[in-house]
Amino acid sequence: xxxxxxxxxxxxxxxxxxxxxxxxxxxxxxxxxxxxxxxxxxxxxxxxxxxxxxxxxxxxxxxxxxxxxxxxxxxxxxxxxxxxxxxxxxxxxxxxxxxxxxxxxxxxxxxxxxxxxxxxxxxxxxxxxxxxxxxxxxxxxxxxxxxxxxxxxxxxxxxxxxxxxxxxxxxxxxxxxxxxxxxxxxxxxxxxxxxxxxxxxxxxxxxxxxxxxxxxxxxxxxxxxxxxxxxxxxxxxxxxxxxxxxxxxxxxxxxxxxxxxxxxxxxxxxxxxxxxxxxxxxxxxxxxxxxxxxxxxxxxxxxxxxxxxxxxxxxxxxxxxxxxxxxxxxxxxxxxxxxxxxxxxxxxxxxxxxxxxxxxxxxxxxxxxxxxxxxxxxxxxxxxxxxxxxxxxxxxxxxxxxxxx
Amino acid sequence: xxxxxxxxxxxxxxxxxxxxxxxxxxxxxxxxxxxxxxxxxxxxxxxxxxxxxxxxxxxxxxxxxxxxxxxxxxxxxxxxxxxxxxxxxxxxxxxxxxxxxxxxxxxxxxxxxxxxxxxxxxxxxxxxxxxx
Numbered sequence: 341x342x343x344x345x346x347x348x349x350x351x352x353x354x355x356x357x358x359x360x361x362x363x364x365x366x367x368x369x370x371x372x373x374x375x376x377x378x379x380x381x382x383x384x385x386x387x388x389x390x391x392x393x394x395x396x397x398x399x400x401x402x403x404x405x406x407x408x409x410x411x412x413x414x415x416x417x418x419x420x421x422x423x424x425x426x427x428x429x430x431x432x433x434x435x436x437x438x439x440x441x442x443x444x445x446x447x448x449x450x451x452x453x454x455x456x457x458x459x460x461x462x463x464x465x466x467x468x469x470x471x472x473x474x475x476x477x478x479x480x481x482x483x484x485x486x487x488x489x490x491x492x493x494x495x496x497x498x499x500x501x502x503x504x505x506x507x508x509x510x511x512x513x514x515x516x517x518x519x520x521x522x523x524x525x526x527x528x529x530x531x532x533x534x535x536x537x538x539x540x541x542x543x544x545x546x547x548x549x550x551x552x553x554x555x556x557x558x559x560x561x562x563x564x565x566x567x568x569x570x571x572x573x574x575x576x577x578x579x580x581x582x583x584x585x586x587x588x589x590x591x592x593x594x595x596x597x598x599x600x601x602x603x604x605x606x607x608x609x610x611x612x613x614x615x616x617x618x619x620x621x622x623x624x625x626x627x628x629x630x631x632x633x634x635x636x637x638x639x640x641x642x643x644x645x646x647x648x649x650x651x652x653x654x655x656x657x658x659x660x661x662x663x664x665x666x667x668x669x670x671x672x673x674x675x676x677x678x679x680x681x682x683x684x685x686x687x688x689x690x691x692x693x694x695x696x697x698x699x700x701x702x703x704x705x706x707x708x709x710x711x712x713x714x715x716x717x718x719x720x721x722x723x724x725x726x727x728x729x730x731x732x733x734x735x736x737x738x739x740x741x742x743x744x745x
Numbered sequence: 746x747x748x749x750x751x752x753x754x755x756x757x758x759x760x761x762x763x764x765x766x767x768x769x770x771x772x773x774x775x776x777x778x779x780x781x782x783x784x785x786x787x788x789x790x791x792x793x794x795x796x797x798x799x800x801x802x803x804x805x806x807x808x809x810x811x812x813x814x815x816x817x818x819x820x821x822x823x824x825x826x827x828x829x830x831x832x833x834x835x836x837x838x839x840x841x842x843x844x845x846x847x848x849x850x851x852x853x854x855x856x857x858x859x860x861x862x863x864x865x866x867x868x869x870x871x872x873x874x875x876x877x
Contacts, residue, residue, distance in 0.1 A: 410854045425852055431841070432822070432848030441850065 348600055350503040352384055352418050359395055362492040369452030370443055371395040375467035376675025378493050380601045385417040396447050404439055440480035455489030460689045463678050494682055497672050499700045507602030508702055508723055512734035514550040514597040515604035519737045521546035526744050531612055536564040536580035543595050552597035563594035570717035574664050576708045587613030590716045601673040605704055606735035609718040611743045619716050623741035625659040626709045626718040633667050637724055637731035644693035662711050669704045701726045748874040752793050752809045761807040763869040770802025777801055779817035787825040819851035829877040832870055
C-alpha cells in the first residue's frame with residue numbers, strides 16, 4: 341500500500357470498514373464479492389482471473405483467485421499473502437469448496453446472511469456471480485441465505501477520494517503523452533502506409549514508456565478507426581484492424597491507459613491529407629457540441645437533462661441525426677465501466693437517466709458523431725471530474741479535428 | 746525383516762528415525778511449517794492422524810494417533826486405504842490431489858512451494874517396512 345503522503349494513497353482499510361458498516365446496517369454476516377470492479381476497489385490489484393473477495397463483519401478481507409496469479413496479487417495488493425489465497429483443481433481447493441470452507445470454518449459462519457453480487461451488465465467482464473456459482477454456494481453454505489448486496493459497494497464507489505482522483509489524473513496525463521507522440525509520428529506524411537493496428541501499437545508504446553500498465557479497454561485496447569470504420573451508425577466500439585490509413589479519411593484515435601487501476605480514456609480525431617468543406621462542417625459540429633457538453637456538466641445535472649440540452653443544440657444546427665443521445669459513461673477503478681451510479685433507473689443495471697451528478701464523481705464525457713453515408717465520424721471521450729460548480733476534463737490535450745498533411 | 750503396523754507406535758518410531766536422519770535443514774529449505782494428515786475410514790473404524798512439523802528445516806514433532814490430530818498449517822484429508830496406496834507407491838499423491846481423492850486445507854500458494862518436500866517425506870515413510 342502506498343504511504344499516506346503519496347498522492348496516490350487510498351485508505352483501503354477505511355474502504356473495508358465502510359463496507360462492513362454498510363453490511364451491519366443490512367444484517368449481512370459476510371460479503372462475497374466477485375465483480376472485477378469490487379476486486380480492484382478492495383484489493384488495489386488487477387485481478388484478471390476469476391476472483392472473489394470475502395469480507396467478514398470485522399477484520400481483513402480475504403481474496404481467492406486462480407492459484408497461478410495468487411502470489412502476484414499478494415505481492416501487489418495491500419493485503420498480505422495470508423489474505424490472498426489461490427484456488428485450483430485440487431481436492432479441497434476448488435473455488436466453491438475453498439470459499440465455503442473458509443466462510444464456515446475460518447469465519448465460523450454456518451447460519452446467516454451472505455451478501456453476493458448478482459445482476460446483468462452490458463460490460464462482459466463485470467463478474468456477477470454465475471448461476472452455477474450461486475447454486476453451488478447455496479448448496480455448500482446450506483445454513484445461509486444468499487442475498488444480492490452489490491449496492492453496498494456501488495454506493496461507496498460513486499464519490500472518488502483524492503488518491504483515486506490523482507490516479508485518474510495521472511492516467512490521463514499518460515494518455516496525453518500517447519496522443520502527443522502519435523501526433524509527432526504522423527506529421528510530415530508519417531501516417532502513410534500505416535495500419536490501424538500499427539497506430540494502436542505506437543500509442544501503446546508511448547504510454548507504456550510513461551508507466552501505463554495496459555491499454556485496459558476490453559474493446560481491443562486502443563481503439564483506432566479510419567474511414568468508414570469511424571462512421572458506424574451509433575457506433576462507439578472500434579478495435580483496430582489491419583486497414584491502412586488513406587488520404588481524405590477521418591481517423592479516430594481512442595487511447596486507453598491504466599495507472600494504478602485508474603483509467604485514462606481520451607479520443608482525438610483527425611483528417612488525413614485533406615478534408616472537404618462538408619467534412620469540415622461535420623467536424624465543426626462535433627467540436628462545438630463537445631465544448632457545449634463540457635460546459636454543461638456540473639453538480640445537479642443529470643444524463644437526461646444533458647441529453648435534452650445537447651440534442652436541442654444538435655437539432656438547431658442540423659446534425660442531430662448524426663448524434664447518439666448519450667453523453668457519458670461511467671468509470672471507476674478497473675472493472676467499473678459504463679453504468680453510472682446506483683440501479684435506480686427504469687432499466688435495471690443501466691444508468692439512471694435522472695441520476696444527479698455530485699461533486700467528486702468521475703465519469704467519461706463521451707459522445708459519438710457518425711455519418712455512415714459520408715463515411716465520416718468522430719468520437720469524444722475524456723474522464724471528467726465533477727467539481728463544485730462545473731467539471732474538469734482530466735485529459736488536457738487540445739480539442740479539435742486537425743488535418744494532418 | 747520386521748514389519749511395523751502402519752501408523753502404530755513402532756512404525757512411528759521407525760519413521761521418525763528416518764526423517765531425522767535424512768531430512769536436513771538444507772533439504773527442507775530451512776522451512777518452518779506443519780501438516781496434519783487425516784486418515785479417514787481406518788481399519789477397525791474411526792479416524793487417525795499423522796502430524797509432522799519442522800522448525801527452520803529441522804524435524805520437530807512427529808506424532809500419530811486417533812482422531813483429528815493437532816491443528817497445523819496444512820491439513821490433508823483422505824481415506825486410510827488411499828494413504829496406504831500412496832505410501833506404497835501404488836498411487837501418486839499428485840494424482841490423488843488432482844482427482845479430488847485427497848483434500849487439502851491451507852494456503853495453496855504455500856502448499857505448492859512445499860509439494861516437493863512432501864514428496865521427500867513420503868519417500869522416507871515408504872521406506873519403513875510396513876504392514877498395511
